[in-house]
Structures are given as structure tokens and as C-alpha cells.
Amino acid sequence: MPKLWNETIETHRRAVRDAALDAAAALVAEHGLRSVTMSQIAKETGVGRATLYKYFPDVEAILTAWHERQILGHLEHLARLRDQAGTAGERLKAVLEAYALIQHEHHGTELAVLLHRGEHVARARQHLHDFIRGLLAEGAETGDLRDDVAPDELAAYCLHALGAAGSLPSEAAVRRLVTVTLAGLRPAR
Amino acid sequence: MPKLWNETIETHRRAVRDAALDAAAALVAEHGLRSVTMSQIAKETGVGRATLYKYFPDVEAILTAWHERQILGHLEHLARLRDQAGTAGERLKAVLEAYALIQHEHHGTELAVLLHRGEHVARARQHLHDFIRGLLAEGAETGDLRDDVAPDELAAYCLHALGAAGSLPSEAAVRRLVTVTLAGLRPAR
Numbered sequence: 001m002p003k004l005w006n007e008t009i010e011t012h013r014r015a016v017r018d019a020a021l022d023a024a025a026a027l028v029a030e031h032g033l034r035s036v037t038m039s040q041i042a043k044e045t046g047v048g049r050a051t052l053y054k055y056f057p058d059v060e061a062i063l064t065a066w067h068e069r070q071i072l073g074h075l076e077h078l079a080r081l082r083d084q085a086g087t088a089g090e091r092l093k094a095v096l097e098a099y100a101l102i103q104h105e106h107h108g109t110e111l112a113v114l115l116h117r118g119e120h121v122a123r124a125r126q127h128l129h130d131f132i133r134g135l136l137a138e139g140a141e142t143g144d145l146r147d148d149v150a151p152d153e154l155a156a157y158c159l160h161a162l163g164a165a166g167s168l169p170s171e172a173a174v175r176r177l178v179t180v181t182l183a184g185l186r187p188a189r
Numbered sequence: 190m191p192k193l194w195n196e197t198i199e200t201h202r203r204a205v206r207d208a209a210l211d212a213a214a215a216l217v218a219e220h221g222l223r224s225v226t227m228s229q230i231a232k233e234t235g236v237g238r239a240t241l242y243k244y245f246p247d248v249e250a251i252l253t254a255w256h257e258r259q260i261l262g263h264l265e266h267l268a269r270l271r272d273q274a275g276t277a278g279e280r281l282k283a284v285l286e287a288y289a290l291i292q293h294e295h296h297g298t299e300l301a302v303l304l305h306r307g308e309h310v311a312r313a314r315q316h317l318h319d320f321i322r323g324l325l326a327e328g329a330e331t332g333d334l335r336d337d338v339a340p341d342e343l344a345a346y347c348l349h350a351l352g353a354a355g356s357l358p359s360e361a362a363v364r365r366l367v368t369v370t371l372a373g374l375r376p377a378r
Contacts, residue, residue, distance in 0.1 A: 146372075149365045153357065157369050161350035168342065176338045180346050183335075184373030 017055055020045045021066040024059065033111055060114075067115040071124045074102050078131065088139035092185075095135060096158060097178045099128070100165040104174045129155050136185070146187045154185060206244055209234045210255040213248065222300055249303075256304040260313045263291050267317070271324060278333035281324045281374075285347060286367045288317070289354040293363045318344050325374070335376045343374060 023044035027036045036059055042052040056062045081094040106112055115121070133155040139145030146154070161181040165174045212233035216225045225248055231241040245251045270283040295301055304310070322344040328334030335343070350370040354363045 146369075149369055153353075153362055153365060154369065156353040156356060157350055157366055160353035161346055161370070161373070163352070164342075164345040164349035167345055173342055176342060177346055180335075180338055180343065180373045181350070182373075183375065183377070184350070184369045184371075186372065188372070 013055075016045065016047060016051075017065070018069075020047075020052060020055060020062055021069060024062040025066050028063065028111055033114065063111070063115060064118055064120065067118070068120050071120070074099075075124065075127060075131075078128070082131070082135060087144055088135055088142050089144035089182075092132075092135045092139055092145070093178065093182060095132070096162060096181065097175065099159075100162040100174045100178050101171065103162060103165040104168060104171065125159070129159060132158055139185070143187065145185045148188055157181075157184065202244075205234065205236060205240075206254070207258075209236075209241060209244060209251055210258055213251040214255050217252065217300055222303065252300070252304060253307055253309065256307070257309050260309070264313065264316060264320075267320065271320070276333055277324055277328035277331050278371075281321075281328055281334070282367065282371060284321070284324060285351060285370065286364065288348075289351045289363045289367050290360065292351060292354040293357060293360065314348070318348060321347055328374075332376065334374045337377055346370075346373065 020041060024036065024041045027040055027044060038052055038056075038059060039049050041059065041062060042049040045052060056065065078095050078098055081098055082091055084091060084094070086094075133151045136145060136151040136154045136158075140147035140151060158181060161184070162177065164177055168174050168177060209230060213225065213230045216229055216233060227241055227245075227248060228238050230248065230251060231238040234241065245254065267284050267287055270287055271280055273280060273283070275283075322340045325334060325340040325343045325347075329336035329340060347370060350373070351366065353366055357363050357366060
């Protein structure tokens with residue numbers, strides 16, 4: 001088959017896949033996790049049920065794929081903040097604040113509890129840990145951040161401390177949490 | 190029945206109960222969670238199987254009771270550290286360090302994963318939160334600690350940050366984590 005044809009097929013497949021993820025997420029948001037079926041998702045996606053089964057074996061697989069796409073989007077957002085202009089300290093603040101707000105926004109739903117059991121979450125968490133560690137190492141070198149504790153340990157501190165964002169009542173409280181967490185990272189007096 | 194007799198019965202019951210908890214914990218430590226049976230626990234406790242069933246319906250109930258006893262012991266230990274002499278900052282440091290070392294020591298086993306699902310853990314966590322919040326409020330009043338963020342929010346920060354102790358490789362790393370966490374609590378410069 002000509003290359004153009006293959007590309008068209010691939011584009012079509014990706015479009016169906018993306019539409020199925022969107023449909024599943026919208027249905028769960030509207031009706032709750034337990035009531036969503038493959039038939040409903042197929043209908044909302046605009047494909048037959050048999051077609052949907054060629055892409056995904058069950059609802060959980062669709063939701064996991066949707067979650068992986070969400071996480072990828074978050075990580076790309078954080079990477080853009082990391083790569084903007086400014087000192088390591090400023091960029092770290094932007095990244096941690098964005099991460100804490102994501103935690104705050106998405107925490108505690110039934111869907112979050114289901115999805116966060118997955119292995120893809122452990123991988124994303126490791127990726128984020130390495131990412132934050134890099135910024136912390138940079139800040140330690142420039143003197144913006146403390147250098148008496150290894151960046152690896154400080155990254156564990158950051159990610160755990162910001163986990164509190166999930167239980168805080170407001171975005172203002174999340175910003176205060178980031179301020180406190182960053183205060184722990186300043187050079188020792 | 191005379192009062193003395195009732196007390197003797199009560200003392201006996203408590204002794205059997207405690208012995209069953211010790212036996213169950215020792216058996217799990219030796220053979221793993223899945224292989225421990227009520228018969229083995231009864232044998233190690235020195236009572237009949239039927240007697241053990243008068244105290245506990247199953248192995249999980251025994252392990253939960255054992256865990257509640259462990260948590261109570263930890264909370265008593267932390268309360269003693271809180272009530273010793275010293276500034277609020279010093280006593281907070283002692284409490285947070287002890288808490289972080291408990292997290293470090295007990296985290297990540299199969300038993301911990303099972304037991305930490307229980308409601309009694311949520312209750313203990315709330316108790317600890319209130320306890321830490323009290324120390325933070327005291328420190329904010331004396332000027333030892335920051336007073337620009339509510340003690341309730343700072344307590345959430347502390348407990349989440351120290352959760353990192355579970356994944357740290359050594360007690361020295363745990364102590365560094367406590368130092369960093371405390372640095373976040375100092376009065377804002």
C-alpha cells in the first residue's frame with residue numbers, strides 16, 4: 001500500500017482511539033464509574049461495539065489509556081514550565097505549584113482511586129521524581145537551594161509534602177503549601 | 190460474684206487476648222501473612238481453637254487488634270515526647286523524628302499494606318494530625334514556628350512530607366528529611 005494510505009489509516013485509528021477515550025471519560029464524569037459500558041462508549045464514539053473491541057478489551061483498559069494520556073499532558077505541561085526562563089528556584093516554584101494544583105484538582109474521586117493503582121502511575125511518579133531531582137540539583141549548584149541533602153532525597157520530600165494538596169480545601173491553601181515546601185529547600189542558615 | 194473474681198476473669202481475658210496478638214504477629218513475621226491459621230495461633234497462644242474463636246472471628250481480626258495495640262503504643266510514645274521539657278520547636282522535632290522513624294521502620298511490608306486499609310488507621314491519623322497541630326499552634330504563639338499559615342495546614346504538610354520516610358534507605362536519611370521538613374516550618378524570613 002502507498003505510504004499516504006498507511007498514514008491515513010494510522011491517523012484514522014488514532015482519531016477513533018482519542019474519541020473513545022474522550023467518550024469514556026465524559027460518560028464516567030456524568031454517570032459514575034460503575035454504570036459505564038462498552039456499548040455506551042461505542043455509541044458516543046460513533047463506532048460499532050465490535051469496532052471498539054478491536055481497540056480495547058474492556059472499559060478499564062479505556063480508562064487506563066485515558067489516564068495515561070492525561071498524565072502525559074500533565075508531564076508535558078510541567079516540562080514546559082521547567083524549560084522557561086528564570087533561575088532554578090523560580091522554575092522549581094512554577095513546577096511544584098503546577099504539580100500541587102494538579103494533585104488538588106484530581107484527588108479523591110472514585111476514578112482517581114481506581115486509576116492510581118495502575119503501574120503506569122508508578123512509572124509517571126518515577127519520571128516526575130527524576131525530573132524534580134534534576135531541578136533540585138541545578139538549584140543546589142547555583143546556590144538557590146540547599147546542597148546539604150542529596151537531590152534524590154529532596155525530591156522525595158517535595159513529592160510527598162505536595163501530596164497534602166489533595167486534602168486541602170482551596171487553591172490558596174495549595175499555594176501556601178508550596179511556599180512552606182519551598183522554604184524547606186532553601187540553603188540552610 | 191465478688192469484685193475480686195470479676196477482676197481476675199478480666200485480667201485473665203486480657204492476658205489471653207494479648208498472648209493471641211503476640212502469637213499472631215510472631216507467626217506472620219516468621220511464615221508470612223497468607224500461611225497463618227487460627228489453629229496455629231491458638232496453639233502458640235496456649236489455648237484451644239474453640240477458645241480463640243470466642244475472642245476473635247478470624248486471623249484478620251487478630252492482626253487488626255494487634256495493629257491497634259501497636260498504634261496505641263506509638264501514640265503514647267509520641268505523647269511522652271511532646272510532654273517532655275523544652276521549647277515547642279524542640280518538642281516538635283522530637284515528635285516528628287520519632288514519627289518519621291516509625292514510618293521508616295514499618296513501611297512497605299505485605300502486612301502494612303493489609304493493615305493500613307483499616308478504619309482504625311484513619312482514626313489514628315486524624316488523632317496524630319490534631320496532636321501535631323496542637324504543637325504547631327503552640328510554636329506559632331511562642332515565635333518558634335511560622336504563624337503565616339494555619340496549624341491545620343502545616344500539620345497536613347508535616348505528615349505528608351514525613352511519609353517520604355517509608356521509601357528512604359537509612360535512618361540518617363530519615364533524620365535529614367526531618368531537618369528539611371522542620372526548615373519549612375520556621376518563621377518566614
